[in-house]
Amino acid sequence: MLVRVLFFGQLKEIVGKAEDGCVAPEGARLEDVFANYAADFPRLAEFRESVAAAINHEYAPWGARIRAGDEVAFLPPVSGGQQPGVVEDIYKIVRERIPTEEILASLKAPQDGAAIVFEGIIRNHSRGKQTLYLEYEAYETMALVKMQQIGAKMREQFAIDRLAMVHRLGRMEIGETSVLIGVSAAHRGAAFDACRYGIDTLKRTVPIWKREYFADGAVWADGEKPSAEAFLPGSSSTP
Numbered sequence: 001m002l003v004r005v006l007f008f009g010q011l012k013e014i015v016g017k018a019e020d021g022c023v024a025p026e027g028a029r030l031e032d033v034f035a036n037y038a039a040d041f042p043r044l045a046e047f048r049e050s051v052a053a054a055i056n057h058e059y060a061p062w063g064a065r066i067r068a069g070d071e072v073a074f075l076p077p078v079s080g081g082q083q084p085g086v087v088e089d090i091y092k093i094v095r096e097r098i099p100t101e102e103i104l105a106s107l108k109a110p111q112d113g114a115a116i117v118f119e120g121i122i123r124n125h126s127r128g129k130q131t132l133y134l135e136y137e138a139y140e141t142m143a144l145v146k147m148q149q150i151g152a153k154m155r156e157q158f159a160i161d162r163l164a165m166v167h168r169l170g171r172m173e174i175g176e177t178s179v180l181i182g183v184s185a186a187h188r189g190a191a192f193d194a195c196r197y198g199i200d201t202l203k204r205t206v207p208i209w210k211r212e213y214f215a216d217g218a219v220w221a222d223g224e225k226p227s228a229e230a231f232l233p234g235s236s237s238t239p
Contacts, residue, residue: 001068
């Protein structure tokens, strides 16, 4: 059976391509597909313990079975549509400047007593060196799904009114905004708590990666393998 296989970040550089078609036997599991590529690219095997895998835009365990036509993705540690029935919410991945003031204005409503915005901005140093600029890339379709799921969890846990979650991709200069989380609520406590939860969870679970550029070269930023919370309801978490 034929499956579509995607690679991101450092993994893409190791195999020399972002996408490939893989012919796998019936009953094959994610770990079998990965092992197939690791046999051709031994360095890939070094990432086995830190890589996450996904089937059709959802994180999945290594033992999950694949089917013909599935889209399989192998994701290095992460640096990342509308929620049905909540027309005010904003979930976007963009390649242009994030319009913070416009988004903040769209979050405010007469019933709100607080509006909180978190902006992640590009700083001029990292690893003890001067940063020249950054580049972000993402598994976009899956990233949007995970962002929506985070938003749903935020609504379950906090008494909020409206929310926005926007991440930028591509090259970004020092001082530019790479990610924005915005929340409005009747009370400031809920808005603060939801905003903090949103950015912390996005950083742990959404397949977005950054590459840092210095005068002496570029490196992929260290991340972490998605935690158990990445396997939100609706994910391919069972074999």
